[in-house]
Amino acid sequence: MEKIAVWVEHRQNEIRDITFEMLGKAHQLVGDGGQVIALFLGDPSQKGLLDKITPHAHRTVAYLDSNLKDFEPLRYQAAFADIFEKVDCQLILMGQTAFGMDFAPAVAARWEIPFTTDIVDVEVDGGLIAVRQMYSGKVSAKVSLKEADKMLCTVRAGAFPAEDLPTVSGEVQEITGAVEGDFSARAFVEYLEAAVGDVDITQADVIVSVGRGIKDADNIPVAQELADALGGVVACSRPVADKKWLPKERQVGTSGKTVKPKVYIALGISGAFQHQAGMKNAGTIIAVNKDPKAPIFGIAHYGIVDDLFKVVPALTEKVKELRGWGNSDK
Amino acid sequence: MDIIVCIKRVPETAEADLVIDASKKAIDTDGLVFSINEWDNYAVEAAIQLKESVGGTITVISVGPEENNEVLRRALAMGADEALRLTDPAFEGSDAYAMAKILAAAVKDIPHDLILTGVQADDDGFGAVGVALAQMLGLPYAALVTDIQLDGETLTVHRELEGGLEEVDTLKLPALLTIQTGINEPRYVSIMGIRRVARKEIGVKGAGDLGLSEEAVGAKGSLSRIEELFFPPVGEGAEIIEGTMDEKTEALVKILKERGGIA
Amino acid sequence: MEELQQPLPERLDLFTCIQCGKCTGGCPVSIKSPLNIRRVIRETVVREDLHGFFSRLEIWDCTTCSTCAIRCPRGLKPVDAIIGLREMMVEEGRIEKTIIDALDGAYKYGNPWGRAKNKRAEWAQDLDIQNALEMDPGQILYFVCCAASYDPRVQVVAKTLVTVLKAAGVSFGILGNKEVCCGSEIRRMGEVGLFEMLMEENMKNFGKIEPATIVTTSPHCMNALKNEYEGLGSEVLHYSQFVRRLMDEGKLAFETEVPMKVTYHDPCYLGKQNGVFDEPREILTSIPGIEFIEFGRCRENSLCCEGGGGRMWMEGTNQGKRLSEVRVEDALEMGVEAIITACPFCLLTLEDAVKTTGNEEKIKIIDLMELAVMGLGKTLETEG
Numbered sequence: 013m014e015k016i017a018v019w020v021e022h023r024q025n026e027i028r029d030i031t032f033e034m035l036g037k038a039h040q041l042v043g044d045g046g047q048v049i050a051l052f053l054g055d056p057s058q059k060g061l062l063d064k065i066t067p068h069a070h071r072t073v074a075y076l077d078s079n080l081k082d083f084e085p086l087r088y089q090a091a092f093a094d095i096f097e098k099v100d101c102q103l104i105l106m107g108q109t110a111f112g113m114d115f116a117p118a119v120a121a122r123w124e125i126p127f128t129t130d131i132v133d134v135e136v137d138g139g140l141i142a143v144r145q146m147y148s149g150k151v152s153a154k155v156s157l158k159e160a161d162k163m164l165c166t167v168r169a170g171a172f173p174a175e176d177l178p179t180v181s182g183e184v185q186e187i188t189g190a191v192e193g194d195f196s197a198r199a200f201v202e203y204l205e206a207a208v209g210d211v212d213i214t215q216a217d218v219i220v221s222v223g224r225g226i227k228d229a230d231n232i233p234v235a236q237e238l239a240d241a242l243g244g245v246v247a248c249s250r251p252v253a254d255k256k257w258l259p260k261e262r263q264v265g266t267s268g269k270t271v272k273p274k275v276y277i278a279l280g281i282s283g284a285f286q287h288q289a290g291m292k293n294a295g296t297i298i299a300v301n302k303d304p305k306a307p308i309f310g311i312a313h314y315g316i317v318d319d320l321f322k323v324v325p326a327l328t329e330k331v332k333e334l335r336g337w338g339n340s341d342k
Numbered sequence: 343m344d345i346i347v348c349i350k351r352v353p354e355t356a357e358a359d360l361v362i363d364a365s366k367k368a369i370d371t372d373g374l375v376f377s378i379n380e381w382d383n384y385a386v387e388a389a390i391q392l393k394e395s396v397g398g399t400i401t402v403i404s405v406g407p408e409e410n411n412e413v414l415r416r417a418l419a420m421g422a423d424e425a426l427r428l429t430d431p432a433f434e435g436s437d438a439y440a441m442a443k444i445l446a447a448a449v450k451d452i453p454h455d456l457i458l459t460g461v462q463a464d465d466d467g468f469g470a471v472g473v474a475l476a477q478m479l480g481l482p483y484a485a486l487v488t489d490i491q492l493d494g495e496t497l498t499v500h501r502e503l504e505g506g507l508e509e510v511d512t513l514k515l516p517a518l519l520t521i522q523t524g525i526n527e528p529r530y531v532s533i534m535g536i537r538r539v540a541r542k543e544i545g546v547k548g549a550g551d552l553g554l555s556e557e558a559v560g561a562k563g564s565l566s567r568i569e570e571l572f573f574p575p576v577g578e579g580a581e582i583i584e585g586t587m588d589e590k591t592e593a594l595v596k597i598l599k600e601r602g603g604i605a
Numbered sequence: 606m607e608e609l610q611q612p613l614p615e616r617l618d619l620f621t622c623i624q625c626g627k628c629t630g631g632c633p634v635s636i637k638s639p640l641n642i643r644r645v646i647r648e649t650v651v652r653e654d655l656h657g658f659f660s661r662l663e664i665w666d667c668t669t670c671s672t673c674a675i676r677c678p679r680g681l682k683p684v685d686a687i688i689g690l691r692e693m694m695v696e697e698g699r700i701e702k703t704i705i706d707a708l709d710g711a712y713k714y715g716n717p718w719g720r721a722k723n724k725r726a727e728w729a730q731d732l733d734i735q736n737a738l739e740m741d742p743g744q745i746l747y748f749v750c751c752a753a754s755y756d757p758r759v760q761v762v763a764k765t766l767v768t769v770l771k772a773a774g775v776s777f778g779i780l781g782n783k784e785v786c787c788g789s790e791i792r793r794m795g796e797v798g799l800f801e802m803l804m805e806e807n808m809k810n811f812g813k814i815e816p817a818t819i820v821t822t823s824p825h826c827m828n829a830l831k832n833e834y835e836g837l838g839s840e841v842l843h844y845s846q847f848v849r850r851l852m853d854e855g856k857l858a859f860e861t862e863v864p865m866k867v868t869y870h871d872p873c874y875l876g877k878q879n880g881v882f883d884e885p886r887e888i889l890t891s892i893p894g895i896e897f898i899e900f901g902r903c904r905e906n907s908l909c910c911e912g913g914g915g916r917m918w919m920e921g922t923n924q925g926k927r928l929s930e931v932r933v934e935d936a937l938e939m940g941v942e943a944i945i946t947a948c949p950f951c952l953l954t955l956e957d958a959v960k961t962t963g964n965e966e967k968i969k970i971i972d973l974m975e976l977a978v979m980g981l982g983k984t985l986e987t988e989g
């Protein structure tokens with residue numbers, strides 16, 4: 013595969029991490045001599061964002077139109093239609109994100125581009141074989157795409173590393189667009205920050221859950237800090253809710269909430285049956301517990317047998333480091 | 343307001359030990375418990391709540407074999423008015439794109455102001471049918487919807503973005519929404535409720551009835567194909583991470599990154 | 606199904622209530638919950654429309670302990686009014702998520718925890734127990750219970766009961782993965798249709814083997830099978846009754862000294878609702894070394910542990926101290942080393958209360974069969 017286009021995802025004037033992850037994979041797939049093309053749709057005022065992209069793409073196609081500041085699928089599609097022919101590539105990568113899930117299937121359907129979604133790996137060997145997970149990650153599938161000039165895949169966030177991106181001297185092709193048409197059938201209004209204190213643990217992708225091992229209400233911030241760094245929320249076992257260290261709405265289990273996050277980190281939770289029932293279907297379960305015989309290790313995928321008060325601060329530090337504090341999406 | 347909800351019947355696999363069948367392209371579903379796709383349950387509830395506030399009808403549609411009547415009946419017991427099942431040997435091997443074509447052909451004949459699908463299916467999880475369907479029908483749409491307000495011909499919806507952020511959009515009817523879990527609290531459907539609709543008729547249509555050629559659907563009408571299923575390597579019980587504190591946390595960070603733990 | 610059509614007051618004869626309040630007076634949750642059973646009865650009688658109840662979460666505080674029914678001078682069953690209201694809420698579909706999950710689990714998997722059907726008999730894997738479905742008619746069937754099948758803590762109880770039965774030379778079988786929830790809790794959560802479905806499923810299997818006697822782990826299963834399974838020809842016994850009989854028949858004697866000061870907590874479904882008070886006491890006092898003292902509140906006046914009536918899946922509105930915690934503290938004051946009980950729910954709620962009150966070092970919760978195994982000089986499995 014010689015030419016791969018990566019859709020630059022940005023929101024609220026920040027490039028989203030997934031973009032770099034896709035750029036990394038694209039470089040790996042095209043190899044030497046291939047071309048990685050970055051596709052950027054945005055408002056002229058957002059041009060500065062390109063500085064982070066252009067060093068990592070052989071070519072950047074930037075379609076700038078004052079109406080493209082925020083994502084509106086109908087308008088974005090019209091803009092994409094303007095440049096679709098100009099982007100010479102065999103594969104387009106988009107994120108399997110709130111953006112990609114709203115946009116990619118429509119683009120694929122409109123241009124009949126063979127596509128698949130939420131991939132965690134992709135091999136190009138003759139044809140294209142994408143690897144994706146099914147049945148909540150219990151089974152993986154190899155999916156092939158019908159042969160065509162262009163193909164499209166959406167990529168799971170975190171599937172590929174964003175570090176060590178090759179730096180290339182890329183050219184920028186700016187297109188000052190003027191997307192025509194009436195797109196009021198779907199219009200962007202505003203962003204809403206989730207209200208603070210109004211945490212719905214059933215909707216979280218990442219849960220840091222504490223049990224009696226947290227010892228005291230004063231120690232909750234230890235878990236909260238890790239959750240903040242990960243972009244997750246704090247939940248708990250029943251005794252913690254009983255003692256009112258956390259509100260009842262945060263309790264996981266048969267008499268609390270049933271959760272299904274991508275990652276569930278159990279800190280100082282023994283893993284009683286009633287607790288397990290509420291979290292056993294989490295994608296990945298990580299347990300930190302002093303007691304190697306704690307039942308939680310029976311259903312966890314990964315475990316650390318150690319004092320949570322040693323592990324958690326160290327982990328939080330590492331995650332913060334990785335995030336480089338501030339250049340990420342929150 | 344006339345609403346169509348697309349619902350899928352899926353196996354529940356969280357508790358089960360899955361077996362890949364001889365074709366290597368599907369799992370052995372013997373002994374698995376099936377139910378309505380979780381997202382679609384929220385979609386049906388959303389439709390009922392809209393109907394309760396502004397009136398209208400709800401039609402539920404499912405593509406699949408006779409067993410799918412189960413989920414259609416359940417939706418009827420919940421409050422849907424009509425149910426339609428689409429089935430044809432030609433549909434087999436359909437990917438999300440072909441699935442959307444089948445649904446598009448069916449909804450064309452049914453009056454609708456709003457179409458609801460789930461964000462994604464519990465089993466295959468392509469998360470693509472709803473948006474592809476909207477595109478085929480030329481309808482404005484929004485994916486990952488967590489709130490719906492109706493004001494005349496305009497919908498104001500919230501979409502769930504990453505990291506607790508939401509987006510507010512307006513849409514003009516007719517439109518399509520893919521519904522995210524948590525948008526409401528789906529009501530319980532009692533066994534007696536299901537028994538009461540046991541004799542209600544469920545319409546059935548095949549490719550011919552929908553004016554779909556065999557080439558348009560199934561494997562032939564698809565853009566992708568499942569080649570092989572395999573089990574990702576996992577061990578029994580937890581893999582205990584050993585080493586110095588630094589090594590342990592380093593390993594954890596790597597796992598977190600791979601498993602979507604850094605949102 | 607017919608019954609439901611009839612308004613609640615008619616169906617339960619509630620018009621004859623004299624509003625004496627004896628029910629509320631004995632209700633264990635009334636001190637800590639807005640639930641006032643006397644008033645509920647009154648309201649169901651005077652109100653045209655019972656929908657007002659639907660938003661009242663305290664309806665789910667009732668543990669269906671049946672103290673009210675025992676105390677009512679008019680012979681009414683006030684608890685059935687609660688269940689009737691729950692039935693209406695279930696019909697409307699407006700119930701709490703945890704209850705929905707429990708009902709869904711029972712519907713799909715035959716157990717309210719939604720655990721896999723084919724793992725139901727995993728606990729018995731290495732125990733060499735007969736498949737009851739291959740037994741001749743007229744034998745003994747051990748009906749295990751969902752909690753004993755899936756909850757590691759209660760699995761220990763099932764295993765100890767098996768040990769006891771084998772020690773007495775009893776030939777018995779289990780339905781294995783074919784057993785489904787008895788439906789007792791399901792019915793009390795108001796899902797009559799599902800209860801009937803589960804009952805039919807179990808009855809189908811009972812019919813195949815026509816057991817002479819069915820022995821249960823749980824008083825809740827015992828109560829359902831004995832009093833609610835219509836047309837069941839078998840004798841239904843809680844294990845305490847059965848083991849007591851084995852002692853009478855000279856098949857079982859406890860000879861190993863168990864020096865321990867204990868008290869006994871009466872499970873509501875065993876004691877209050879089925880009058881089985883003596884057998885458990887007789888079993889435990891026959892074990893040498895046991896020093897037994899009664900709770901102040903015992904037998905008919907025993908304090909409910911709050912584990913029944915769907916409360917395993919619904920915390921209830923009550924903010925006050927859990928009754929199980931009261932029970933544990935009472936026992937500590939009495940200076941006993943262990944509370945013995947004979948019901949999976951009591952075992953779980955009391956043991957949890959030991960934890961939440963931070964008394965793990967001071968007191969243990971032991972099932973009667975675990976104690977029996979000690980009395981037989983066998984080892985007690987503590988690791989679940």
Ligand SMILES: Cc1cc2nc3c(=O)[nH]c(=O)nc-3n(C[C@@H](O)[C@H](O)[C@H](O)COP(=O)(O)OP(=O)(O)OC[C@H]3O[C@@H](n4cnc5c(N)ncnc54)[C@H](O)[C@@H]3O)c2cc1C
Nearest residue numbers: 348405435437438459460462463466467468469470471568
């Ligand atoms: C025998 C067999 C062979 C298959 N072969 C392939 C294959 O070769 N390639 C492939 O990609 N897939 C294959 N599939 C799976 C395929 O048919 C998927 O159902 C399809 O790709 C749609 O994806 P999804 O179910 O993940 O839908 P998603 O896009 O995740 O679902 C979103 C929403 O679409 C709606 N929806 C989805 N399916 C239905 C339905 N059946 N009825 C009504 N509404 C529905 C629901 O509202 C759902 O919430 C096969 C399935 C079978 C049974």
Ligand SMILES: Cc1cc2nc3c(=O)[nH]c(=O)nc-3n(C[C@H](O)[C@H](O)[C@H](O)COP(=O)(O)OP(=O)(O)OC[C@H]3O[C@@H](n4cnc5c(N)ncnc54)[C@H](O)[C@@H]3O)c2cc1C
Nearest residue numbers: 223224225249250265266267268280281282284287302320
């Ligand atoms: C009817 C009923 C309903 C229930 N519903 C629920 C429910 O919905 N949800 C629920 O969670 N529980 C529920 N329970 C309670 C459940 O049975 C357990 O008691 C509870 O889950 C235990 O909580 P825990 O794991 O936090 O505490 P414990 O079991 O006390 O475990 C604490 C753990 O922390 C570890 N630890 C201690 N210090 C450290 C340290 N410094 N570093 C690392 N590890 C440490 C210990 O090794 C231990 O494993 C219910 C019980 C009943 C009876």
Ligand code: SF4
Nearest residue numbers: 632667668670671673
């Ligand atoms: S059954 Fe028990 S808890 Fe329920 S109302 Fe009667 S006395 Fe109170």
Ligand code: SF4
Nearest residue numbers: 622623625626628677
């Ligand atoms: S005890 Fe019986 S008669 Fe007295 S108030 Fe209660 S239900 Fe009525």
